[in-house]
Amino acid sequence: MLKDRLKSLILERSLKIADEPIFRLSSGKQSRYYIDLKQITLDPQGAYLVGKLMYEAIKPLSPDGAGGMTLGADPIAYSVAFVSYMDGNPIKPFVVRKEKKGHGLGRQVEGLLKPGEKVVVLEDVVTTANSSLKAVKACREEGLEVLGVFAIVDREEGGKENVNREGLELYSLFKLSELL
Template sequence: MGDARGRLLALIRETAVVRGRVTLSSGAEADYYVDLRRITLHHEAAPLVGRVMLDLVDGRGLSPDAVGGLTMGADPVAAAMLHAASAQGRPLDAFVVRKQGKAHGLQRQIEGPAVEGRAVVAVEDTMTTGGSVMTAVEALRAHGAQVLAVAVLVDRDTGARERIEAEGLDYLAVFTKDELGLDDGPAAGAGTGEPARPTL
């Protein structure tokens, strides 16, 4: 994983970390913003995301049948992992969790292959409090899935780990904010909450 991880870290630092004053949707201000959609939807970085996230899960000895999370931050992460597994000849499905079921059609909250009775890992690009991923975990459990762990690309160290582990789940992260060279300024930004007004 070393080469892929190192290159991905470089791409995140170069591409996703936006310096400058940013007003977040909460109203708080930050000196930087981490936009991981610039990574998970990037032609070079996305395949690396799949490889390092899959290696992260493998490193804990987990063998999920499927991966996914709350739309939309988790969607490209899960898709990247699906393709990385396929390249290795391994079966791994992906799924998308809506905040609530659709009011028409099949009225599904979880899109993709069925998760009932299957082992899954809930994924995200980054997390602040863990609220979004726990919404996904609750939906997965309600639909009969066995949630093995939560895995994230960048851990912001702002309480998500504690919340996830309090639910009895393993919390796996590829990178910490320290590895990204980010300081502990007040209310530092992250890609799961869009900035309301960037002042870059």
């Protein structure tokens, strides 16, 4: 089963566990657990597994696009785009910059999307969902309809609740508790 293979890869390559909270997360919090999913999403096998599983998760919502904050969401979006194209149901990838470009068209969301199209926001790991919600805000400012947030791993530290407060659902392939 693909999900079991992905879980094995995450446990083997990505999940680090310490006795004390020594890992600083992007949220600023210290944790005993660190999940480096770039060890998976930047690997050919991992990219395929993530792309296939994430595509199957988002397919029922029929989005036009899938993407999120650079850099964590980028390889996920490209994998989903490839798998969706191979399935005859292309979903366009997009990238959300940390801030608007200071030149050219001044875009924050890069991709082949038009206002009014439906998108899902992708994330590798969600803790508080701050970066996911920044991507949601940028998408909405571009006139895109956000259908939900999809993560590989939900650390179960308030992200789901924060996403729910924006009127959206957080879907995840795994919860941290399932990996421990």
